[in-house]
Amino acid sequence: MRALIVDDERLARAELARLLAVHPEIEIAGEALNGEEALELVARLVPDLLFLDIQMPGMTGFELLERLDEVPQVIFTTAYDQYAIHAFEVNALDYLLKPIAPNRLAAALARLRPRPERSRLEQVFVRDGDRCWIVRLPDIFLLESEGNYTRLHFGSERPLIRRSLNALEEQLDPNLFFRAGRKEIINLKWIDKVDIGVNGGLTVTLRGGLTVDMSRRQSTRLREILSL
Secondary structure, three states: OEEEEEOOOHHHHHHHHHHHOOOOOOEEEEEEOOHHHHHHHHHHHOOOEEEEOOOOOOOOHHHHHHOOOOOOEEEEEEOOHHHHHHHHHOOOOEEEEOOOOHHHHHHHHOOOOOOOOOOOOOEEEEEEOOEEEEEEHHHOOEEEEEOOEEEEEEOOEOOEEOOOHHHHHOOOOOOOEEEOOOOEEEEHHHEEEEEEOOOOOEEEEEOOOOEEEOOHHHHHHHHHHHOO
């Protein structure tokens, strides 16, 4: 698994690289000393894993994640434990406090998920004021277009992401997500029931009670997919 170390402290990067030497499953693809450098390396190296410091000059680790179109798996590394709760709110794999203990590193690596197919989006970073999340795509049950932004529905949250619905659709798994209309994409796994609407199209009810009305054309496509 290819990893990128992002930390503004040279000694911290060197120490983490030393600790990772006993984990042959991790290949250090590169190192970045700030967010701007990390953006360039993520685009070029396409790492599976980020070891990410939070407090860095110019751009924090959270701000870096917000600017990534595709978010790898993340293990935060920092000397500031007040960020721990915030880190876990964004669904990181783990949070390692410096100086990093070898057993804590091993425990964090044990949480790594298998490498996903790179052709499909696996997870996205979402920020709403002071709150932020790393959201896995299967947990999103509805995506709604709002101009050049998209509103994501997951759990009880409804934040906006700075990407258009059309741009997101290109990276979504068509076996999981369905374009229900001009402004909506639904997660097929979250469909609770399907009814016939007044115009002959279908009305989809998602788990939790949210409904989406569909045109006749899209209704025909959904009937074929669901064998209705």
